Amino acid sequence: MRLATVFILTLLLSGCTDDDQPVKDPYAFETPSNFPSPVYTFENNPVSKRGVELGQMLFYDPVLSLDSSIACANCHQQAVAFSDPVHRFSRGVDDAAGFRNAPAIQNMAFQNNFFWDGGVKHLDFVPINAVTSKIEMAETLEHVVYKLNRSSFYPQKFKAAFGGDEITSQQMLYALSQFMNLMISANAKYDKYVRGDEHLTAEEAEGLELFENKCRVCHATDLFTDDSFRNNGLDASFEKDSGRERITEFEGDRGKFKVPGLRNVALTSPYMHDGRFNTLQQVLDHYASNVKNSETLDPVLKQGESLGIRLSEQEKLKLIAFLNTLSDNEFTHDKRFANPFVK
């Protein structure tokens, strides 16, 4: 009798989805069709609903900072693709000023290098920078784990997600990675155009063509970065910030910074590692007429008669129109990435 019931129930349940599209699990990691393969080590830390939700809580919880004043989300706001819209240099505990602009957080599973200088190679270790930096959250990983273990709700959530009786730093880093891995922006107008679901205006299409010819060398693939480090001619000397050289201690890397992905670029002002430009127009003006020479200036900016990229005012406008098609409204409004403490 019981068996029969189970059998009938199974039939009924499977019947529900038979005619429809299979239901997509919103917490499954899926590589967008126009993206390269991810590089994250999912075999060690697969994405799960519980893990992602835990990461989401940690991301919005100021418990990660020394005096519970600052959460990751302070400087990485969803409305602007998890970048900092207010500060050229983000502010940490005690209003300490950083020295670089907070980058957007998106499509992390596909990146090999993190931070403007590539100081971290593995996503799991990215949050440690912010947590322990004196000019950011000024905490220690140990103490955050201690606080989480004493909390009234985290222990049971961690146990449900990872098992074990005590929260470890590994679990905390895994939860944040799961959350960040799911943060994929791939539903901008551009993506829909690439997949044949939407059209571009004539101006946007011309902008895309210009982009392919003049920008793709560095902003490659549909992640819009080749994940390399380049000197894009912002300065002639680099006493203030030597960029990649800080990490490699190799002179040839002086003044080089990571090529940022351009997804949601219209939202992520201010621009460049030090946030010196407020508008895309200023960025393009730089490439067109203000590139400064130095030993390590990228060769692609030295090809013409003059330094930089030849761009007319009209071309700049078209490029900006195209760059606006990279804004992903679904990503910036996705409930899975929103503040879970605000109901």
Add this chain to the structure above:
Amino acid sequence: MKVNKQIGNFVTRNVRVALMLAMLFPALTFAQNGKLVLSFENTFGAEPLAFDKEYTNAHGENLRFTLLNYFISNIKLTRTDGSVYAVPQDSCYFLVRHSVPETHKIELTVPEGKYSSLTFLIGVDSLRSTQGPEKRQGVLDVGAGARGMYWQWNSGYIFFKMEGKSKSLPDSTRNGFYYHIGGYGGFDSKTLNCIRYRTLTFEKLKVSEKKTAQVNVTFDASKFFSAQTPIKVTEKRSIMGGPVSVKIADNYKDIFSLSGVIYSRMKK
């Protein structure tokens, strides 16, 4: 009764299989393990290093140490016949903290035999330095065991860390000196490489099941300042990266020296 007989048969059969295997692979089945202890003794000259004591280095500078930590990993033992035993990768990472005496002794389980040399890395290898948290347990746990021995912004372990005070330094510096050495050489692009292996050879080291062998390794901190690249605290009181750190790694590598091998009987 019948059940007992079955068990009997099962045992006999397996003993027979075991004997056959033993004849086929004598080395595998009869290899026994013994205990080997690597004991790291930090000294200043001939004296054991003490944090509350003041010393004078070869340049006549006053010194008092407040911290001395170093990673020891990738331990390999070469047998007298030239074959090598490597401590399994996942259990080959140790952190000697001078302030924690229990960390000075590294206990290993090693196949019985005669060994002629010991090799270890002062620091953490590049592969492990780029792996995920699942491979960073124990002393490699950046949220626990590796406390103070990890750079987050230029992600990697600090291999060797020595800090102290010197009255030879002006008060404006709070008299502090700091030597933090690390850098695993980079993953896919070249970065600073302070990975240094040290090999110590002995006439004979015998590891057996019956006795515990202990290899005493001395680190004479006085030599740190007067090695190949002399370090004066008054000239360089802070080294945390930079090309000079590679020279410091060369300096300290050679300071690890063998002071003897002792044996003690296993307690029953």
